[in-house]
Amino acid sequence: MNDMTVNTGGKCPVMHGSATSSRSTSTKDWWPEALNVEILHQHGARSNPMDPDFDYKEAVKALDFDALKADLHALMTDSQPWWPADWGHYGGLMIRMSWHAAGTYRTSDGRGGGSTGNLRFAPLNSWPDNGNLDKARRLLWPIKKKYGNAISWADLMLLAGTVAYENMGLETYGFAFGREDIWAPEIDVNWGEEKEWLAPSENRYANLEDADTLGPNLAAVHMGLIYVNPEGVNGNPDPARTAKHIRVTFARMAMNDEETAALTAGGHTVGKAHGNGDAGALGREPEGGNIEDQGFGWMNPNSTGKPSGHITSGVEGAWTTEPTKFDMGYFDMLFGHEWELTTSPAGAKQWKPVNIEDIDMPIDTDDGTTKTMPVMTDADMAMKVDPIYREICEKFMADEAYFRDTFARAWFKLTHRDMGPKANYIGPWVPEEDLIWQDPIPAGSTAYDVAAVKAKIEATDLTPVEMITTAWDSARTYRGSDKRGGANGARIRLAPQRSWESNEPARLGRVLSALEPIASETGASVADVIVLAGNVGVEAVAKAGGFNVDVPFTPGRGDATQEMTDAESFDVLEPQADGFRNFAKDQYAGVADEMFLDRAQLMGLTAADMTVLLGGMRVIGANYGGNAHGVFTDNVGSLSSDYFVNLTDMGNTWHPVGNDLYELRDRETGKVKFTATRADLVFGSNSILRAYAEVYAQDDNKEKFAKDFVAAWTKVMNNDRFDLNGEPNA
Incomplete structure (x- = not known):
């Protein structure tokens, strides 16, 4: 975990136009409330530079796994002058990169996580919490260049942290390959509504005193953070209060209390935080930097050219006596001393031991002889103050083998939680054990009639x-x-x-x-x-x-x-709304079209798939509870294009009748012919979706409608058939 926040002066992450900007005004700028159907088409073939027949899951099987791991081990201690390693070891930096790639995962919608290599793109590549991880990726570039298409960035970034732990003395639980890279930023993930990095937490909570009121789908307390503020809630140190927010944020990322404590301790057993200078002097984040910076961000004009000159979070110091070894040093330090508040050279609030012997202090990263003061963040102090976390830590302290195993398993879960079932795992280091969070399923029979x-x-x-x-x-x-x-x-x-x-x-x-x-x-x-x-x-x-x-x-x-x-x-996974069956819990009725789009995207559907399935499900009569909304046909139960024919018929008009319901009336007589919800009307009001609807309303496309409905239906039924050539939708 190591460094966690960066002071960027509250700069807005959004690029703004200027007199010299070549950026044109987009459709979304003009109509920001319009339904963004493009999320159904992101990461398409046009953005992918690989050959159409390239199959990463096959390519990675030919990788020289042992040679790759050997190269990563060598990298850990090959300190480069352009970004010198702490104590000559890049382990802490690589672990933080892996952690922050994987740590964006949230259980609510399954989005985030490290399985796509999204850390390379905005906004993640420029989050304050990801300060200087651009250097970690550049350190990996020679290895990526060497192995090429046989290793994805997504796999490489997560493997680097796992190898770092091995290099520093941890017996890891295993590792699986198989993560395929995306080639453009994700537009389907809601990271929050704020337009300012590290905006006050009140923007995300219904009640900041109740950690459970963190906004839906969110799992971090500030825009631009992975978990919690290391200085305390809204930067106000209070370990007991911080513990409550840790519990919620980690739970939303699929971790229980024991896994949370293990990850916190294991994450801070190695490496250090960087705040030995003026964080306010740092340059722009990668996405906002000058063109000559070539994607390097957070340039430090006061750099000493030594590790101590790195500035990332503003918090300064190592957590343990020997930060390049995976040992029990975190517990020895945290529970072996009393702690008091202090500030780093960068002005960050942190904790230091009241009394400590020189022998227990970590060595300076530059000269290798001078002793420096260790550090604890408010999140670390929460492990000591919160009675549940403290009891877990005491259990770890009494059994080192148990701690090592618990951490190794939690790290494996952190880095693999978003890969799905083991059918997606590739490589020689896949653990044999089936874990319940992998949603195991026994093989089914094919030997029946x-x-x-x-x-x-x-x-x-x-x-x-x-x-x-x-x-x-x-x-x-x-x-x-x-x-x-x-x-x-x-x-x-x-x-x-x-x-x-x-x-x-x-x-x-x-x-x-x-x-x-x-x-x-x-x-x-x-x-x-x-x-x-x-x-x-x-x-x-x-x-x-x-x-x-x-x-x-x-x-x-x-x-x-x-x-x-x-x-x-x-x-x-429970649907709160399903536009295909015209179902929405009452509190979601007003956003039925947005939630419809969200479900279609999660199901891997294109806009055309979404359109044809909706029309077919309506005329079949598959609505929730048998409701008649959107059933634009007089022949319910027959697969036909009637839905689209009636939707686009200019002999009809639409009228709101309250509670997000609408009536389709005959234009001449005013007679009510059908009723509908927002999930229906969007196919006539949204210009993109209407274009698809008109295709299926044409007289010459009745058979095409039936054929396309069957194809889209089959896609939905086979989405999770990873056993079919290792790919869904096969």
């Missing part, structure tokens, strides 16, 4: 819409952000999903009672039978619409058990 299963499904008294909605509800939980959820595992039949309001428990129970015996009789998994039943339903409604289609199906899904399912961690 699919046609026979399909016949048994067709023989039930289930309606097409019951089968379609059940398959949809099972699959829609998939999040491409962290590759969790989906139909594989059939967790819709387990807690907590079986009780979710959006899954209509009564209907779900009725469908499962008909499908589970079929799975038992045929040797198919329940997961396969649920998806196959959905396909049967789609084929039936397509036939009713005049289309004979065969919906593709690939067997092999497995069934998870309740013991394999961390019910609490799955709670965050």
Whole structure:
């Protein structure tokens, strides 16, 4: 973790135009409230410089893993004059880079994390908390250059921290390759509404005294931080208060109290914080620097050319006596001394020991002989003051082996949490143990007669819409952000999903009672039978619409058990809104279109996918609770393009009738023909989505509509089939 904040003078992170700027005004500048459909098309083929047939997951399998690790070990102690290493060791810097790449992950929407290499791009590359990590990436460049396409930046940045720990004496838990790089900044992640770095925390909390009121989807207390302010809440030291905010922010990043304490201790067992100078003198962050700086940020005009001249957080000092060794020194220092408030040379609030012997003090990074004062941040003091964290730390102190193992596992979780199931793990260092946070799923059978299963499904008294909605509800939980959820595992039949309001428990129970015996009789998994039943339903409604289609199906899904399912961690996957089924909890009704877009993006859908699925689900009659909003057809239950035909018919007009509901009325007679929600109207009001809707409203595209609906449906059903060539959507 090491350095955590940078004083940038509260500079706005947004580039502003000027008389000499070539930046033109964008559509978003003119209409900032417009629905940004572009998030469905980010990271497309046009932004990717690799050949169309390049497959990173195959390329990395040919990597010389041992040679790469040897090169990283050598890098750790190869201090460069342009950025000299603390004590001649880059371990602390590399660990901080890995930590801050992975530490943006949040459980609420699965976004953030290190699995895309997003630390290379704005805004993360210029966050105050990521000060001087541009140097870590440049130190890695010769290695990236050497191994080229066989190692992604995402994998390399996280491996560097893991190797650093090994180099400093930790037996790590393992490492998996397989993270694919993105090539442009992410536009789908809401890091907060503030337009100023390190804006006061009040902007993020309903009540700053209640840490649980941190805004939805956020997991850091300030814009531009990873976790908490190391100087205390809003820069006011109070370890007991800080502990409450630590607990919430780490929990939102998937860590429990024991993992939090282990990560804090293990993160500060090595390396140091940098604040031995005037942080206000630093230059702009990388994204705002001069062109000749070539992406280097935070240039220090007062640099001494020595490690002590590095300025990052403003906090100054090392936490342990030997900061290049992974040992129990953090606990010895924190619990072996009393501490008092002081300030760093940069003016940051920090803690120093009241009394300390020279032998316990760390050595100066420059001369290797002079002793310097150790440091603790308010976050460190929280480990001592908070009774829960203190008890955990005392347990660690009594059993070093237990601490090392707990930390190694927590570090592995931190750096792998957003990779999804182990099917996405590649390389020789993948641990054999299945961990519950990996959402394990047993392999499913393919040795059954699919046609026979399909016949048994067709023989039930289930309606097409019951089968379609059940398959949809099972699959829609998939999040491409962290590759969790989906139909594989059939967790819709387990807690907590079986009780979710959006899954209509009564209907779900009725469908499962008909499908589970079929799975038992045929040797198919329940997961396969649920998806196959959905396909049967789609084929039936397509036939009713005049289309004979065969919906593709690939067997092999497995069934998870309740013991394999961390019910609490799955709670965050519950849909608060699902525009495809016109469902939204009351408090989200006013933003139904925005949440619709968010769900489509998490499901990996394009704008065209989103459009065709919406139109098909409406006319099928798949709305939540059977509501009629958006069902623009007189032939409910038949797959047709009626939704788009009526949406674009200029013989109709729209009228708000309250509670975010609208009526479609005949322009001449005023007769109400249909009702709709915001999730429907956006396909007529948004110019991009309307363009797609018009395609499917054309007289010559009725068959195309059916074909495209089946293709998009199959994509949703297969999103989590990582066993199909190692890729979703295969």
